[in-house]
Amino acid sequence: MLKNTFCHLPGFGEKLEAYLWTKGVTTWDGVLDSSFVPVRKRTQPFRDFIAESAKRLQNSDVNWFAGFLPVNEHWRMFGEFSRSVAYLDIETNGLAGRSGYITTISLYDGERVHYYVKGRNLDKFTSDIKKFKLLVTYNGKCFDVPFIESQFRIKLNQAHIDLRHVLASLGFTGGLKGCEKSLGIDRDELSGLDGYFAVLLWNDFQRTRSSLTLDTLLAYNIQDAVSLETLMVTAYNLKLKKTPFQNTHNISLPAQPKLPFKADTETIRSVMKKNYRYSAKLKDFRLP
């Protein structure tokens, strides 16, 4: 999709790009010798910029594209760079602002699941994340990434697709779970849980040191990260429908990875019982 993208060129907006597509101009070389492109936008600086684009694409420099693409078109980077993606989700001990801390992190690379737990291996995250060129999150630009940056005192310089805004532009709102529901993405025994429940699980784990509790928390956290891939591919294909490339650039839905943890129903029940907020949900978690 980046090879068919012109709106990262200075002075090229969405309208001009869409117009050129209708005229059959779909490649960078095409721009340079199409009479549909104003002469001023075919001068040497533009030739140089396009040559630079080709070079950066060749060198897999996602970050360069992220700097020139309008943010609402960052989803386009996924096509060329879907194999350098880190799907990322964190859990914390609450929404307590600055006094809050990260409890667990899940990172899915499309094949393997990586997870990090406070007090065990959380610091390993900072070196692991450096291996990825592109981050995909839900609301991560507002929450996960600033939280990580402030807690670890690092800067995540990767290109970053925030699915919250991509999905909102497609008409899907209501949070990660809301979007999954609208798109028919199911999450069996973990449905009905939310971020606050992850806080309760962490508190319970602090008190009991129960490995079943931690497993349940990680199962939830990892499910969120893994779901991001399905959402990303779905959103990408839906976005493509508004371009002339829906038949050529479609990405097929990936197979689900084997998940390393299973949520424990009895733990969920027991933690729910202690919080009135989940009294209505409790009935969904009867023992078999």
Add this chain to the structure above:
DNA sequence: CACCTCGACAAACCCACTAC
């Protein structure tokens, strides 16, 4: 609850094109 980004909307600005 605190924090953060971006979409919406408006206004300013730029440029290709036309008429004379």
Add this chain to the structure above:
DNA sequence: GTAGTGGGTTTGTCGAGGTG
């Protein structure tokens, strides 16, 4: 050429929405 026009692009401001 020059001035006018209209559409597209860029810039600026503000509030909605989502995170555990």
